[in-house]
Amino acid sequence: MIASVSGDVQAVLEDSLIVGVGGVGLRVFVTAAVRAQVHVGDGVFLFTTLIVREDLLALYGFETQEEERFFNLLLGADGVGPKLALAVLSTLNVEAIRRAVLAEQADIFSRVSGVGKKTAQKILLHLQGKVGAGSGLEVMALGDADGDVLDALTALGYSVVEAQTAIQAIPRDAPPDMETRLRLALQYFSR
Template identity: 40%
Template sequence: MIASVRGTVLAVRLDAAVIEVGGVGMLVHATPATLAGLRPGAPARLATALVVREDSLTLFGFADDDEREVFEVVQTVSGVGPRLALAMLAVHSPDGLRRAVAGEDLAALKRVPGIGHKGAQRIVLELADRLGAPSSAPDAGPAQQDDRRSQVVDALVGLGWTARAAEDAVAGVLDGATGPVGGDEVAGVLRSALRALGGVRG
């Protein structure tokens, strides 16, 4: 197993990045939030998981070891493959998933594209004692929550869009709401904003 990669970022795409390791460009699939932290030409380290199939070798990258662990554990649920596991982490943080499972929050799980009511029930049932307890860290205050909305805009700017285009996309995703963005919503809002922008940089 390739547990991690460290090297220079050659390119950042909407769903993956190319990182040069020892002269070899490695394609690493990751969540929008993880990709937003990468910059072409800059060094980077990602925790990774290699998924081996008969006809392919696919490398998935994560901001830290906790994300990778959750990625691997959720795939033990019947019907959950690596793509869906990555989508779960694109919408929820590791602790967000832990809270959803512990609290049997089916609505939160169904926010992940590809997970329906029965799938959410199966995830809660099969992961009940496997993800561990969420962090006991207190919820962020209003100022920190407001900063998270700005984090989504900053991430889009870092990926190449103008500040105005990024702000408009985030506002569109949030339906013009001016309320704060919760910690578990950052990745989901970023993912939706990227989809709304459609890969066209302003």
Template identity: 40%
Template sequence: MIARLTGELAAKAPPYVLVDVHGVGYEVQVPMSTFYNLPELGAKVTLLTQFIVREDAQLLFGFLTAGERESFRELIKISGVGPRIALALLSGLNTEELAQAVSAQDASRLVKVPGVGKKTAERLLLELKGKLAPVLSAPGFSVANDAQGDILQALVALGYSDKEAQAALKALPADVSVSDGIKLALKSLAR
């Protein structure tokens, strides 16, 4: 599974971006919330990703924050909500607005998003109730440097959730090496 990409931003054409990682170009679909916060072409970019394999396609979705990616993952778990609608929701509402709409059970905010009808909005509110609040109560989390990104990726690969891995990462010193960071994070997670 592809969990993160770091490379040069080669092209931008909503909702797609092209990230050149050492000569390999990855076409990544991103929500508009991520698209508007991308650096200029040619700059280095790091995207947290979700890789989806279907019978007819292999799709890669990218996000600047772990909160966006976690919201996307929760959305696509819902019956009748695929990646296209999940991207539309994250493009029309930021993660905080989505969490507020779910906690207030406000279907009118969701139906304003193209592709989301009344029934889908009601299903979203029902199935997301209590699931987005813990993910979004913390401010958006982004990876500060490559070492932290590698530590985060290692913890997720070891079976820890994004939330657990991020909490452990926040407790580490900013200048920690990857190997020392993994050891310290595992010690803190074992408590």
């Protein structure tokens, strides 16, 4: 098994990197966040998972061991393959996944392209009891108004993680109506 890859980035592709290792270019599928931070010629170190199937030999790379662990956890959910697991990690970071599981919010997963309501529920059920409490961050349970704010922010092009961060920044004593909460969340982005 290939546990990690260290080398120079030879190419940044739509869904992966080509990493030069000992004269060989390895194609490593990575999250959107990793692709956004590296450029051709940069040195990179990634924790990896090798997926071997009858018709597939693919390497998936992650910045942290925790991301790799969540990738492997996601693979255990019924109906989730490597591409979908990587899409979940590209849309939601580890803490957002942890918060969604601890708050039992399957709808957060259905915001990932390719994840329907049934698959989102399967992911939630599979991850329950496996993600831990994390870094001590408060679990944010979304009320109806905040769920609508999250929908509005993602419709405006913000990622689920950015939207959740903006919602968390809304003062606790803010009025519960959706319009006020949306305005306050948008103010977070203008800072």
